[in-house]
Amino acid sequence: MKVLVNDEILDRNQAKVDIEDRGYQFGDGVYEVINLYNGVPFTLKEHISRLYRSANEIGMKIYVEPEQLCKRLLDLINVNNMKDGGLYLQITRGVSHRAHQYEDSIKPRLVAYPLPYKSVQTAQSAGVEAITADDLRWLRCDIKSLNLLYNIMVKQKAHEAGAFEAILIRDGVVTEGSSSNIFIVKGGILFTHPATNKILNGITRTKLLEILDKHGWQYKTEPFTKEALMEADEVFLTSTTSEVMPITNIDGVTFSHGKPGPYTQKFQDAFRNVVNSEVGSAKKA
């Protein structure tokens, strides 16, 4: 495997991090995971745009233009001969002697490499289980940062309970999953938390809402309560790697008769059509 480190492509075993990298000592950095379909990175521009936004929000300047970064990532995909799977990239503020404050002269450090393909087809057809957990995260969840400790803790809790995801509840309201956005369908209308500081505005979430707009399907980006979640007709999550993933059981309670509901299936199909359409056209470009 080859790894992109700043502007160099290195062998996996050459790609090392300094002990004083601020990513290692403070989680001082931002990241993205981009899904590949037959060698084509889906919504690459959207992910890169969000990466720059996240960096900007933490006062970190990325000293390469987005177009140049995209080019390097495409080189990485080529050199690894990647077909399916994910592209992981993170940018940390760089290496400096340990101090909370930083100098502008520190050079940010990019690391990007391929993640293995994991099929989600079976799970998408059958649905997955989830648990609920308190949302104790910071109040800048809109930044896709490397400070993921609480996300880990609740994902692990879900994992140990045999579940796929932890649905987070803050002040009685469903915010999002530990690594996904959460949607419910009630009376034919889709609900999801608005894109505020309390959630990470998922690229798949945005894409799905665009699809709904296009079809004229009803949705509301409104906060909804845990009670509304538990009384929903259908529940699903979205994420880059899971796409549209039905949730058929929460905290032991079965939803939509234990299988993906009709709205969820409709959204899955519509999303997959867009992927096929965009990846197809991207390949020709």
Add this chain to the structure above:
Amino acid sequence: MKVLVNDEILDRNQAKVDIEDRGYQFGDGVYEVINLYNGVPFTLKEHISRLYRSANEIGMKIYVEPEQLCKRLLDLINVNNMKDGGLYLQITRGVSHRAHQYEDSIKPRLVAYPLPYKSVQTAQSAGVEAITADDLRWLRCDIKSLNLLYNIMVKQKAHEAGAFEAILIRDGVVTEGSSSNIFIVKGGILFTHPATNKILNGITRTKLLEILDKHGWQYKTEPFTKEALMEADEVFLTSTTSEVMPITNIDGVTFSHGKPGPYTQKFQDAFRNVVNSEVGSAKKA
């Protein structure tokens, strides 16, 4: 400089981190900074005890006994011939293919090395400036984790304003500083936030309160508001490296006539006496 990596002492340039270290990708780890006085680590046991507590709270098992870890740290101090300065140590959950959930089989990874001595004497005599900022951190601030992004952001804000520290306010209440605990004196009584999930229970904080207990000096571990802060007779912070540090200006408002107040000076002296006493006896042991 020599660095301790697990049970090995390596040259600084040999101490590298893997790109899939969970510390680097998730901030999945805990840390401590221990102050040395003339080669003796102050409150070493207390710091190590807190390190194990933090690890336990994030479900991470440290596969070495505290006594053994202390011994390795003392070896590191010796091999570096450290006199004054800090000892930094962090333990991450280890290296694994990127996924939020983790297997118990991952081996945690320790890195420890000396931090340079920075004199705080001038600042302790003159007092420092602070700003206030919203406390947007997660609700497990009692864990000394590597998820320090918000702490960085507000410390940087303070730094850019020419101030030493950012005092954090959550729901109108003063919690703590970005890397310190905050105390006020009002009418001869000391106040500081109780050791809940909203603050990191500082070793210096605990030590100071023990000193107050011993002397029979009055204090209350009670939440106090930003208004109470701004109306305080004296304000100071405590931290491992700053010890008892007077704050003489907050958001441009001068406190205790712009110099350390009498209570603050009394606490500084009492703390320094305990350091001298414990470090002296530790050296003889």
